[in-house]
Amino acid sequence: GRRANRKLDNLRHLIRIALACKSLRRFCLFSNTSVNRHPTHTIYEEDLAEPTLDGTPSDTLRRTEQVIRELMPRLPCTIFRPSTIVGNSQTGESEGLSDGLGRVLVNLIHSPSQMPVLVPRARNMPFNVVPIDFVVTAAWAIACNPSSMSRTFHLTDPNPMRVEDAFALFSDLNNRQRPLFYGRVFAHAVGALRRSVFRRLVPDFLIEEARGVLASSYDCTGTLDILQSTDIRCPQFDSLLAAHIFLLLQNKE
Secondary structure: OHHHHHHHHHHHHHHHHHHHOOOOOOEEEEOOHHHOOOOOOEEOOOOOOOOOOOOOHHHHHHHHHHHHHHHOOOOOEEEEEEOEEEOOOOOOOOOOOOOOHHHHHHHHHHOOOOOOOEEEOOOOOEEOEEEHHHHHHHHHHHHOOHHHOOEEEEEOOOOOEEHHHHHHHHHHHOOOOOOEEEOHHHHHHHHHHHOOOOHHHOOOOEOOHHHOOOOOEEOOHHHHHHHOOOOOOOOOOOHHHHHHHHHHHHOOO
């Protein structure tokens, strides 16, 4: 609603400033992969779902991308879509892990170890997260490349872990039971409970698809092509990065 319109107004103000700059080299928009989601299809960098005008953050980003795409013939633009951003790959440090994925992992760490975390069906779906340092260095390198003009790039892990493997890794680090995966009927029941007066009965250790933890498969061919001539690579989400995040989240709350 109002917040979305205010963000679009701010964007148009920035565009007017950019158009007045005679020596502007690149106008970069940071969106994210939530603008396109599908449980089975691969999503390509040029794809953009139609806005639904429902006022959600993802829809606001879709509308923002549309504005930038229409502007591309007049302004040197590049759009970046990172997946879920986590802490620095060397230290794990991040101030942005209190919501979304970070909130889920905090619940996993602080909930009773005898209680298995419940995760939606789709244990084989990609668990696509990227460290903040990779996002920054990759975006800079791509923006400085002339071939990136008027294009969109997925800043995603080209070889993501499966959801089941990622949560098993965090469970092992926390010395707790590995997660249980529930199906469609249970998911609908939980959704109905969330919308009712009994929503407080839904426990924190129940992870829902609506929280954005599960992601579709995102093709990042354009990103890989440009970064091929550099030494910039997305760090593999393995035990090292997971341990960094785990240690950081242990100290939260």
